[in-house]
Structure formats: structure tokens, C-alpha cells
Amino acid sequence: MSSAVRIHWAITPAIAPQPLINCNRCGGVKAYRCSGKFRVNANGKRIDVWLIYRCVDCDNSWNFGIFERCNRRDIEPALLQALESNDPGLARRHAFDIVALRNRVGRVEEFADVAVRKRLLGDTRESPAILELRLGLEMPTSLRLDRLLANELGISRSRLQALEERRLLVIDPDGAKALRKPARQGMTIRVDLAGEPDHEAIISAAGG
Template sequence: MSGLSRIRWAIAPKTAPRPLINCNRCGTVKAYCCSGKFRVNANGKRIDVWLIYRCIDCDNSWNFGILERCNRLDIEPARLAALESNDPALARRHAFDVVALRSRVGRVEEFPDVAVHKQRLGDTRESATGLELQLRLEMLTSLRLDRLLAGELGISRSRLQAMEERRLLVVDPEGTKALRKPAREGTTIRIDLINELDRQAIISAAGG
């Protein structure tokens, strides 16, 4: 495919996953939201750290364990300072760790909404007839690749599927039903638009 417009998409999820917990105040299973605050408990040289969650209805708290009975000397000073100061970036990283959350509670509510920062790589030629999209993910997201592309490019999912079947859309690394799986770090999508009448509109929407 010649005349490619190469664009990097930096993708960041907007809404942190919410554990579903049996709230002893509400008397039923409720979603809990991350407060962005850590609880650090020191007992001599041993430290326990939790990330505090709150019930969306009654504000009841639940503690998500981060460190348990950890020797203070084994914690990097910068990390310990970040925990003690409720560093927002560190809290966000733990709040979006859906694998760790599931290991604690089993059921987790996930959200597909993301922010996409688009960066053109090199000069975009006016004669560009295709796209190369390079995905960079801040962290895992449950958003399917076809939904991401449809929302950002203004192309229906059925049209994307048809383009994939005709090999006008290729996902690298390839996999079975790649469009229907969540977007992943390092994925590259190449789309041949040479015969598409709305080619320039699609390239513009992509960030080219």
C-alpha cells in the first residue's frame, strides 16, 4: 500500500473499573468507586497499604490491599513517599489494575470509554491513499478494536468488517476476529482507502 498516512494513537481509559461488593450497609451488592486515597499503616518496620474504595450509594469503605506486612526497607523511598502523599498517578495505576481487582473480589464492572491523543508521524501527503494506525495504550481497556475504530474514524463496524474480509484492513499482529477483541498495546492497523470516496474525511478523522 503506497501513500500511507502514519498516525500514533495514545489511548487512555477514562473510567476506572469498579469492584462489585456486598455492601453491609446497603444490604446488597453495590459498585465501589476508587477514592484516590491510600491508607498506610505502619507497625514497627512492617507496613500495610490499601487503596480506599467507597460504595457509590452509602459511602461505605472497602480497602483494596496493595502491600501486606511489607518491610519498610524493601519499599523504594520514592514509592513509599508516593503512597503516603496519595500520588494521583500511582493511585490511578492501581485503580486500573483490573486483574488484581478480580483476584480480590471476582466481579468487576468495566467501562470502555477512552481518550485518544492522535499524533501524526512525519508529513502527511495530500495524495495519501491509506492509513497506518499505531496503538499505544496507557493501560488495558475493555474497548473492542472495531468500536474504537468506528468511533474515531466515523466508519460503521459492518463496513470495517467488510474491509477486513477484503483484506483492505489488516491488523498486525493478526488473530482470529481481531476487530472484535479489545484494543491492545503495540497493535498496528493498516487500511487501504484508495477506492473509498470519503478517503480524505477518514484520514482527517484519524488525525492525518
């Protein structure tokens, strides 16, 4: 039986989604990027919080509502402090909340750029011929699985498709045309490379 190398890919989106908004300065629909800054407005016991966005062309501002007319007692002190100090992690989490953005503005531009950190799981004592990848996503991404694998493994998407058709590439959880759909948290991709002459180069590119 061929040995397997198991590798975890921690995938981090590089560019936050950009809502498409009618800019009253530019006079048309423009993309707005997250500034990473919150606006906190306190009126007595009520607090309003917005994440500030800026037009990519003219820097006009747009406020994405986080809390509206919220009672101060309903906000944890640590969360309020993070909002007031423009905590980068908190701003990033809200900036990548594609569902909330779509609910607010409808049209949102997404980007497939990601950073991938690769970590070997366990020891590999002999030359492996089976590659097992486990995906961990910090946040959802629109990047298709076949593009992710092709970019990181250095092989073509058509070759990935051929491997899948021969049942040498198996995706769990499996689904129709999974290769052509976005990569998802918790996916496992198992590739049998025993018959591939460049299997060592592919496993090396995978992080093994």
C-alpha cells in the first residue's frame, strides 16, 4: 500500500469584498473599499456603530451599519473597546461578511486572491505517493477549488479534471462539479499520484 502525506492548508482571503454603491461625487456606481475604521456615536444610553468604507476613486465615505440604536448595556465592554480602538481583526471580520453586505447593498464585488499557509501533519517516513490535503478557511472565498489546486500544486486544471475522472482525485464532502465550485472549510482532497512521474514535485509544491 502506498504511503500518504497529509498536509493542512490554512487559506486566508487577501482582499475584502467591495460593495458597489452609487457615489454622489463620481455620479455613478463605484466600488467602495473598507477603511478599517469604525465610527461610534453615543447618544445617551443608545449607541450606533458603522464600519466606514471609501470610494476607490474619490474617497467619498459610506457607512456600513454594525449596531443601530443599540442599548450600551447590550454590548460587551471588550467589544465596545475593540470598536472604539478600531481593532483590525474585528474590522476584517465585518469587512468579509459578504452576506451582511449583500443584504445591505445587493451588489458586491468579490476577489479570489488568497494566501495559503501549509503545514505538514505527522511524519512521512518513506516516499509518499498519495497526497491528502485538508482545507481550513479563515473566511469564505470565491476562489474555485480547481484554481486553488492548480495554483498551489503547479499543475493544470485539465489534469486535475482527468485525475478526478479516473477516481484518482477524491473530494470529501463530494458534490457535483466540486472542482468548479469555491473551496470550502473542512474539505479533504485525496490524490493518488502513484502513477504520476512528477509526483514528488507535486507533493513538494503541496508543502510536503
